[in-house]
Amino acid sequence: MSGLSLQSVKKNYGATPVIHGVDIEIEKGEFVVFVGPSGCGKSTLLRMIAGLEEITAGDVYIGDQRVNDVDPSHRGVAMVFQTYALYPHMSVEQNMGFGLRMNGRPRQEVAARVAEAARILQIEELLDRKPRQLSGGQRQRVAIGRAIVRDPEVFLFDEPLSNLDAELRVATRLEIAKLHRQLGGSTMIYVTHDQVEAMTLADKIVVLRKGVVEQIGAPMDLYDKPANLFVAGFIGSPKMNFLDVTVSDGSVVLKDGSSLALTGTTKAVPTVLGIRADQMRLASAGEGAFSGEVSVVERLGDAEFVYVRTAWDQEIVVRVEGGSNTPVGTTVGVVLSGRTHFFTGDGLAIEGLSLTRN
Amino acid sequence: MAAEAVEGIRQPLVTPRVRRWLVSAGLAAVCCIWIYPLLWMVSASLKSNAMIFANEGLVPSQPTFENYVKAWNQANIGAYFFNTLFVTVGSVAIVTISTAMMGYVLGRRRFPGRGLIFALIIFTIFVPQGYTIIPVFDLLTRLGIGQSLWGVMLATSGGSFVIFVLLFAGYFSQMPNELEEAAKMDGVGFVKTFWYVMLPLSRPIIVTVVVMQTLYAWNDFLLPLVVTLANPAIRTLSVGVYAFKGENFVDWGGMTAASTITILPVVILFLFLQRYFIDGLAGAVKG
Ligand SMILES: Nc1ncnc2c1ncn2[C@@H]1O[C@H](COP(=O)(O)OP(=O)(O)OP(=O)(O)O)[C@@H](O)[C@H]1O
Numbered sequence: 001m002s003g004l005s006l007q008s009v010k011k012n013y014g015a016t017p018v019i020h021g022v023d024i025e026i027e028k029g030e031f032v033v034f035v036g037p038s039g040c041g042k043s044t045l046l047r048m049i050a051g052l053e054e055i056t057a058g059d060v061y062i063g064d065q066r067v068n069d070v071d072p073s074h075r076g077v078a079m080v081f082q083t084y085a086l087y088p089h090m091s092v093e094q095n096m097g098f099g100l101r102m103n104g105r106p107r108q109e110v111a112a113r114v115a116e117a118a119r120i121l122q123i124e125e126l127l128d129r130k131p132r133q134l135s136g137g138q139r140q141r142v143a144i145g146r147a148i149v150r151d152p153e154v155f156l157f158d159e160p161l162s163n164l165d166a167e168l169r170v171a172t173r174l175e176i177a178k179l180h181r182q183l184g185g186s187t188m189i190y191v192t193h194d195q196v197e198a199m200t201l202a203d204k205i206v207v208l209r210k211g212v213v214e215q216i217g218a219p220m221d222l223y224d225k226p227a228n229l230f231v232a233g234f235i236g237s238p239k240m241n242f243l244d245v246t247v248s249d250g251s252v253v254l255k256d257g258s259s260l261a262l263t264g265t266t267k268a269v270p271t272v273l274g275i276r277a278d279q280m281r282l283a284s285a286g287e288g289a290f291s292g293e294v295s296v297v298e299r300l301g302d303a304e305f306v307y308v309r310t311a312w313d314q315e316i317v318v319r320v321e322g323g324s325n326t327p328v329g330t331t332v333g334v335v336l337s338g339r340t341h342f343f344t345g346d347g348l349a350i351e352g353l354s355l356t357r358n
Numbered sequence: 359m360a361a362e363a364v365e366g367i368r369q370p371l372v373t374p375r376v377r378r379w380l381v382s383a384g385l386a387a388v389c390c391i392w393i394y395p396l397l398w399m400v401s402a403s404l405k406s407n408a409m410i411f412a413n414e415g416l417v418p419s420q421p422t423f424e425n426y427v428k429a430w431n432q433a434n435i436g437a438y439f440f441n442t443l444f445v446t447v448g449s450v451a452i453v454t455i456s457t458a459m460m461g462y463v464l465g466r467r468r469f470p471g472r473g474l475i476f477a478l479i480i481f482t483i484f485v486p487q488g489y490t491i492i493p494v495f496d497l498l499t500r501l502g503i504g505q506s507l508w509g510v511m512l513a514t515s516g517g518s519f520v521i522f523v524l525l526f527a528g529y530f531s532q533m534p535n536e537l538e539e540a541a542k543m544d545g546v547g548f549v550k551t552f553w554y555v556m557l558p559l560s561r562p563i564i565v566t567v568v569v570m571q572t573l574y575a576w577n578d579f580l581l582p583l584v585v586t587l588a589n590p591a592i593r594t595l596s597v598g599v600y601a602f603k604g605e606n607f608v609d610w611g612g613m614t615a616a617s618t619i620t621i622l623p624v625v626i627l628f629l630f631l632q633r634y635f636i637d638g639l640a641g642a643v644k645g
C-alpha cells in the first residue's frame with residue numbers, strides 16, 4: 001500500500017481555473033474523504049489522481065513515484081464510479097474480470113481473483129447475472145468488486161452511495177468502513193458532499209470549496225476546531241448557528257443589545273459568534289443570553305430541534321431532549337451553555353476566546 | 359353532487375374494445391390494397407403464362423411450380439441468386455464494421471477537423487447516385503475490379519454509408535463516459551474498448567444497419583446494371599429479373615417467379631429482425 005501526495009495541484013478547463021493549487025498529504029492505509037459543496041472540484045481532484053483528467057500544474061505522487069504522466073492503469077489505483085459504470089452486456093463475473101482478461105492474465109488467476117472479491121463482498125450468488133438484474137446496492141458491490149479484483153494500492157470512490165436510498169446508504173457506509181479494515185487497510189480516497197458520510201468514514205477529512213482546500217484534519221478536529229466560518233457551517237448537523245456580534249470593552253454585544261462577557265485575549269476582533277445546537281439550552285423567557293419565539297419544532301425521537309426566532313429576526317436551532325413538548329409560539333430564553341466559536345470579519349476562527357461563565 | 363358528476367360524463371358510442379376492432383379492420387383493408395401488387399405477383403408466379411391473363415382472381419386454379427424451375431435453371435436466376443448473396447453479405451460486413459468504427463470516432467472523440475469531416479460526409483448525401491455512377495465505375499476499372507463481383511460489392515457498400523455513420527455516431531455519443539473511463543482504468547486500450555464494450559452495446563444500431571444495407575444491396579439496380587453490362591454471368595437478381603423482358607415478349611410467369619425468389623429472403627429477414635430493427639430506429643430518433 002502506498003501513500004499519496006498532491007503538491008500545488010491545479011486544474012484549468014480551458015481558461016477557467018477549477019482547482020487553485022491544492023496540497024494534500026495522505027498516509028498509507030488512510031481513509032481520506034474529500035467533502036465540499038457541489039461543484040467545488042472534488043470529482044475533478046479525484047479524477048486527476050486516477051489519471052482521467054490531465055493535471056494542469058503541480059505534482060501528484062503515489063508512493064514515491066510522480067504519476068502526472070503515468071497511464072491510469074499503471075498508477076495502482078482503482079476507481080468506483082458514482083454511476084457504477086458496469087458493462088451492461090457482461091455478467092457480474094465478466095465485469096469484474098474484464099480488465100484482467102484483457103491484459104492477458106491466465107484464466108485461472110482471473111477466476112480466482114474474481115471469486116475472492118465476490119467472497120469478500122458476499123456476491124457469490126450473483127456472478128452469473130447481468131447488471132440490469134441487480135438492485136442498486138448489489139450493483140454498488142459489483143463496482144467495488146471490480147476495483148478489488150485489481151488489487152490496487154489506492155481505492156478511489158466518487159460519491160459511491162448517492163444513488164442508493166437512505167437506508168441502504170447507511171448500511172453500505174458501514175460495509176465500506178469494514179471493507180477498509182478487511183483489505184489490510186488499503187489507502188482509500190472517498191468523495192462525497194454529505195458531511196455525515198465524511199464524519200463517519202474518514203480518518204482524515206479534506207474540506208474543499210471552489211477548488212481551494214479550506215481545512216484538513218481528523219473529523220472531530222474539524223468539528224471542534226473549524227478553521228473558518230465555512231468549515232464550521234459545513235461540518236455538523238444541524239448547521240452551526242452564527243450570530244453577528246460587535247465588541248465593546250471585553251464583551252460581545254448581540255444584535256438585540258444583550259451583552260456577553262468574554263474570557264481570553266486576542267488581537268483579532270470577533271464579528272461572528274458560532275454555537276452548535278447541542279451547546280445551548282432553553283430557559284424561561286427573560287433568562288439566558290437572549291429570548292425568542294419558538295417557530296418550529298422538529299421531533300427526531302431521541303432529540304428535538306427547536307427553532308427559535310430571535311428579536312432580530314434570525315432563526316436559531318437548539319437541540320433539546322426528546323419529548324420536551326415545547327409549544328410553538330411560546331417565548332423562551334436561550335442559554336449559551338456550551339462551547340462557542342468566534343470568527344473574524346474575514347471568516348477566520350479566533351483561538352483562545354470564550355464566553356465568561358456566570 | 360355525485361349523481362351530477364356521473365351525468366356529466368358523456369358515454370362513448372362504442373366501447374374502447376369495439377373501437378380497436380373497427381380500427382384494426384380498417385387498417386387491414388388499407389393494407390390489402392397496399393400489398394395487392396405483391397399478392398398479384400406471387401399469384402401470377404404460380405400460374406402458366408396463359409392463365410395469368412385469364413382473369414381468374416388471385417387464387418390460381420391450377421397452381422404450378424413450373425415457372426420457378428424454369429427461372430432457376432434456364433434463366434440463370436439460381437446463379438444470380440448466389441451472386442446477389444455474395445455481394446450482399448460482403449457489403450454488409452464491410453459497411454457494418456467500417457461505419458461502426460467511423461461512427462465511434464466521430465461520435466466520441468474530439469479532434470481537430472471533426473466538424474469539417476462531418477460536414478463533408480453529410481454533403482455527399484445530397485449528390486444523387488446517377489451522377490456518381492460513372493466516377494465509381496471508372497474507379498473500379500482502375501482498381502481492376504470493374505468487371506467482377508468484388509467491384510459490385512465494394513461499390514454497393516457506398517450506398518447509405520453516411521446515414522449509417524451518423525446513426526452510429528449519434529448512438530455512441532450518448533453513451534456514458536464512465537464506461538470508457540472504467541475500461542481505461544482497467545488498462546483496456548482504445549481498440550479493445552471499442553470491440554468488447556462499445557460494439558456489443560450498439561446492437562440495436564448494428565441490426566438496423568445490417569437490415570438496411572441488406573435491403574439496399576439486395577435490391578440495388580443501377581450500379582450492378584452498369585458494372586455487369588459486359589458480363590452477364592455476374593448479374594445480380596435485380597438485373598437478372600429485368601432480362602425477362604424481351605424485345606417483343608415478356609415472360610410474365612418467369613418474371614414473377616424470379617421476382618418472388620428475389621423478395622422472399624428480404625421478407626424473411628425482416629420478419630426475424632423487425633423487433634430489433636424498429637428498436638434501433640426508434641433509439642436513433644430519440645438520440
Ligand atoms: N469538462 C469540464 N469542462 C469545464 N468545466 C468543468 C468540466 N468538468 C467540471 N467542470 C467544472 O469544474 C468544477 C468542479 O467540478 P466537479 O465535477 O469536480 O465538482 P464536484 O465537487 O465533484 O461536484 P458534485 O458534488 O456536484 O459532483 C465545476 O464548477 C464544473 O462546472
Ligand SMILES: [Mg+2]
Pocket residue numbers: 042043044159
Ligand atoms: Mg462530483
